[in-house]
Amino acid sequence: MNDASAHDGRATHVPAMGSAHERTLSIRLMMTGVLVGLFGPIGGFLGGGIVSAETTIVGLEPLFVWLFFGMIVGGVGVAIGILGALRWVRGNHHLD
Numbered sequence: 001m002n003d004a005s006a007h008d009g010r011a012t013h014v015p016a017m018g019s020a021h022e023r024t025l026s027i028r029l030m031m032t033g034v035l036v037g038l039f040g041p042i043g044g045f046l047g048g049g050i051v052s053a054e055t056t057i058v059g060l061e062p063l064f065v066w067l068f069f070g071m072i073v074g075g076v077g078v079a080i081g082i083l084g085a086l087r088w089v090r091g092n093h094h095l096d
Helices: 020-050 062-092
Strands: none
Touching: 020 062
């Protein structure tokens, strides 16, 4: 019994360390992380600025709430970028 028949005819492919696909995926993760990390807080600030300042959300100003969520999204983006960079460095050490 081969592996392809065990998965209903779909063979799974895990890219080898240092392969072109692995490096491309790592670079995409880094770029996505940089963009989300940069534009998350900016989007939070702009969203908070658009919302009416007369209303409060649980006693907090909308600008603070939106900027807080933007910073959380930006932090997740930075974490994704760091994981992509670590993956890229790990893959480069296994090149022949």
